[in-house]
Amino acid sequence: MNLAEKLVMERRARLAAERMLDQKQRELFAANQKLALHARSLSDQIVEQRQVVQVVRSEAAALKGENTRFQSDLERAHSAAVMAERRLWDSFETIKDGFAVFDPNLNLVAANRSYLSLFDGLPEVRPGVGYQTILRLAAEEGLIEIAPLSAEEWCLDMLKRWLVNPIESRVVQLYNGEYVKLIDRRARDGDTVCLAYNITETIMREAELQEAQATAEAANRAKSAFLANMSHEIRTPMNGVVGMAELLCETPLTEEQKLYAETIRSSGEALLVIINDVLDYSKIEAQKLVLYPEPFDLERCIHEVTMLLQPRAHAKGIELLIDFDIFLPTRFVGDPGRIRQVLTNLIGNAVKFTEKGHVLIRVVGFEMAPGMRDLRVTVEDTGIGIPGKYLEHIFGEFNQVEDQSNRKFEGTGLGLAITKQLIDLMEGEVWVDSEEGAGSSFGFKLSLPVAEDTDEMEAAPILPRSALIVDDQIINRSVLERQLKTYGLDVVACRSGAEALAALGTTPAIDVVLTDCQLPDMDGIVLAVRIASIAPGVPILLFAPNPGEIRAAMAEADLACIAGFLQKPILRSDLVRRLKALAVPAPVVVEAAPVGVRTMRVLAAEDNRTNQLVFRKMVKELDIELLIANNGVEAVELYQSFCPDMIFMDISMPEMDGRDATRAIRAIEAESGSPRVPVVALTAHAMDGDADGILAAGLDFYLTKPLRKALICERIVALCPPDARKPRSSDVDEDLAEAG
Numbered sequence: 206m207n208l209a210e211k212l213v214m215e216r217r218a219r220l221a222a223e224r225m226l227d228q229k230q231r232e233l234f235a236a237n238q239k240l241a242l243h244a245r246s247l248s249d250q251i252v253e254q255r256q257v258v259q260v261v262r263s264e265a266a267a268l269k270g271e272n273t274r275f276q277s278d279l280e281r282a283h284s285a286a287v288m289a290e291r292r293l294w295d296s297f298e299t300i301k302d303g304f305a306v307f308d309p310n311l312n313l314v315a316a317n318r319s320y321l322s323l324f325d326g327l328p329e330v331r332p333g334v335g336y337q338t339i340l341r342l343a344a345e346e347g348l349i350e351i352a353p354l355s356a357e358e359w360c361l362d363m364l365k366r367w368l369v370n371p372i373e374s375r376v377v378q379l380y381n382g383e384y385v386k387l388i389d390r391r392a393r394d395g396d397t398v399c400l401a402y403n404i405t406e407t408i409m410r411e412a413e414l415q416e417a418q419a420t421a422e423a424a425n426r427a428k429s430a431f432l433a434n435m436s437h438e439i440r441t442p443m444n445g446v447v448g449m450a451e452l453l454c455e456t457p458l459t460e461e462q463k464l465y466a467e468t469i470r471s472s473g474e475a476l477l478v479i480i481n482d483v484l485d486y487s488k489i490e491a492q493k494l495v496l497y498p499e500p501f502d503l504e505r506c507i508h509e510v511t512m513l514l515q516p517r518a519h520a521k522g523i524e525l526l527i528d529f530d531i532f533l534p535t536r537f538v539g540d541p542g543r544i545r546q547v548l549t550n551l552i553g554n555a556v557k558f559t560e561k562g563h564v565l566i567r568v569v570g571f572e573m574a575p576g577m578r579d580l581r582v583t584v585e586d587t588g589i590g591i592p593g594k595y596l597e598h599i600f601g602e603f604n605q606v607e608d609q610s611n612r613k614f615e616g617t618g619l620g621l622a623i624t625k626q627l628i629d630l631m632e633g634e635v636w637v638d639s640e641e642g643a644g645s646s647f648g649f650k651l652s653l654p655v656a657e658d659t660d661e662m663e664a665a666p667i668l669p670r671s672a673l674i675v676d677d678q679i680i681n682r683s684v685l686e687r688q689l690k691t692y693g694l695d696v697v698a699c700r701s702g703a704e705a706l707a708a709l710g711t712t713p714a715i716d717v718v719l720t721d722c723q724l725p726d727m728d729g730i731v732l733a734v735r736i737a738s739i740a741p742g743v744p745i746l747l748f749a750p751n752p753g754e755i756r757a758a759m760a761e762a763d764l765a766c767i768a769g770f771l772q773k774p775i776l777r778s779d780l781v782r783r784l785k786a787l788a789v790p791a792p793v794v795v796e797a798a799p800v801g802v803r804t805m806r807v808l809a810a811e812d813n814r815t816n817q818l819v820f821r822k823m824v825k826e827l828d829i830e831l832l833i834a835n836n837g838v839e840a841v842e843l844y845q846s847f848c849p850d851m852i853f854m855d856i857s858m859p860e861m862d863g864r865d866a867t868r869a870i871r872a873i874e875a876e877s878g879s880p881r882v883p884v885v886a887l888t889a890h891a892m893d894g895d896a897d898g899i900l901a902a903g904l905d906f907y908l909t910k911p912l913r914k915a916l917i918c919e920r921i922v923a924l925c926p927p928d929a930r931k932p933r934s935s936d937v938d939e940d941l942a943e944a945g
């Protein structure tokens with residue numbers, strides 16, 4: 206190869222090398238550039254990372270701070286919790302009552318010293334011990350009084366108690382005589398928290414209180430018994446005073462003497478009412494009052510009470526009205542004496558505090574169970590009423606309305622308290638509604654069993670189909686109208702005589718006329734005469750508060766049209782009996798007074814000399830043979846030797862009381878088959894505990910002291926047998942005798 210060629214080749218090689226260098230330089234530049242970029246991005250990343258690291262660092266620093274705070278909070282909380290727990294336990298330790306916690310498996314978690322102190326010296330009793338073991342140790346070691354149970358029975362019983370939720374508290378007595386009340390509660394997580402509460406002091410105080418109460422009650426009973434005895438002792442001579450004063454009033458006296466005697470009598474009677482109240486109240490207080498339930502007629506009972514109050518009501522011009530639910534039976538089983546007493550108090554008050562208008566006794570009943578009735582009796586009056594502020598306390602002792610309108614009324618303030626106590630005793634309720642100046646309504650509720658009906662008249666039909674009622678009192682008219690309608694009668698009701706006469710002219714068939722004796726425009730008798738002239742033969746029944754007097758007054762005037770008199774307020778059974786009697790066309794036989802051949806024999810048993818004297822004087826005008834027995838034994842002897850037609854029997858007598866004497870007489874009658882002699886009880890007080898159950902003892906009637914001449918005489922006349930001479934020839938008031 207020549208040089209040129211070599212040079213060419215060399216140049217070519219150099220050129221190639223230069224190109225390559227150039228390319229490599231470009232590549233290097235590019236690589237440098239890439240590297241520079243990378244280096245920038247790296248440096249950027251580094252900056253970024255640094256920032257992140259810084260943030261993380263500062264966050265870490267913050268977290269660290271927080272952590273420190275948390276830690277110190279935690280430490281504080283922990284020490285607070287420890288302190289709270291320590292305080293709690295310190296507190297549990299300071300209380301002298303036992304405190305313990307058991308876990309759901311009934312193992313002891315913790316207990317205070319007081320709880321554990323009972324088990325001092327028993328190493329088993331510590332946290333972890335089971336409740337059963339604690340019970341067993343308590344029983345077996347004699348730490349708790351378990352008699353009469355055995356240790357096993359007691360533990361079982363206590364364990365059973367624990368298995369019920371909520372756990373019943375239990376009082377146990379410890380070996381040292383202290384009493385502990387165990388109060389255990391289930392906690393939410395199944396633990397049981399127990400408190401053993403020392404109630405020794407409370408129990409001792411209770412025992413002391415009970416003792417003090419028993420002493421106070423005994424003292425109160427002694428006081429009441431003393432009061433009861435005193436009242437009883439005062440009552441006997443008072444009866445003598447009143448009886449003698451009544452007799453004195455009947456002797457010839459000057460006006461002045463009559464006034465004195467009357468005052469002695471009425472003051473004596475007022476005193477007796479007060480004494481009777483005190484006696485009753487003390488008896489209730491002394492818990493000596495017992496109820497004697499027996500079958501009785503409630504309607505008749507109400508009627509009898511109104512009859513007693515009738516004169517007082519009549520004198521004031523107040524109407525006494527009874528509205529006895531017609532669908533209600535009248536016979537119930539209850540204590541008639543006590544029910545009568547309640548009625549006497551309520552109706553008596555109604556009459557006392559009413560100057561004009563009426564007193565209405567309403568009885569309704571609901572059948573709550575077969576054979577039982579819920580009876581509601583209300584006594585409504587149109588009197589002075591009771592201001593609202595007194596209403597709440599009106600049934601308390603000695604509570605009386607003390608204001609101008611009330612001051613003039615006498616009373617002990619015991620009547621309503623006695624009424625409430627009696628109704629409470631009979632498991633009833635009393636209430637009052639009243640508006641000052643408008644009137645009051647006192648009521649009571651009683652649940653009584655219905656008694657068997659013994660009325661033989663029940664089956665007889667009522668024949669009159671239509672009736673004319675004449676009465677100006679709307680309540681009376683509507684009560685009567687309702688009653689008659691229930692028995693199927695057509696009723697025409699009129700307010701006056703003139704209206705009645707007009708009605709008779711337009712109404713074709715009236716079978717019976719029932720008229721009040723006192724009408725605004727004419728007298729009932731005048732009306733009867735006028736009715737008889739336009740409707741001859743129509744029977745007329747007159748009702749009046751005092752039928753005996755009216756009949757006596759018109760004894761001479763022969764009024765054949767008057768079929769009979771009804772006592773006002775009208776007793777439903779009397780009304781029905783009258784109507785039924787009307788239906789029987791009895792042959793008109795003029796009943797001749799039986800001409801007896803012998804004198805009626807009356808025996809009176811009475812231990813008190815004064816009362817014997819009073820009795821003798823009271824019946825001295827009667828044509829009777831009277832023997833007096835000084836006690837029950839004598840009464841039984843005289844019953845056998847004297848064969849009396851009737852007996853008056855004092856209830857409380859020495860040796861043998863009236864009840865026992867009557868029982869003995871009834872036994873003799875039963876044995877000998879002799880007829881039943883009527884026995885009239887003489888009780889010191891109708892509501893007296895002594896008088897209760899007298900009818901059950903075989904006595905037929907009773908009269909209360911002070912003895913009333915009229916009532917004694919009436920009773921004798923009514924009980925005179927046909928073969929004896931009538932003890933009194935004139936004005937024999939059969940109706941009253943029958944009603945009494």
Ligand code: ADP
Pocket residue numbers: 550554555556558586588589590591599604605606607611615616617618619620621622644645
């Ligand atoms: P007393 O009638 O003996 O005072 P009560 O206990 O029977 O005692 O009655 C207490 C009081 O209640 C009476 O004093 C009277 O103020 C009042 N009161 C009772 N019933 C009535 C009544 N129907 N109307 C107005 N006030 C009455």
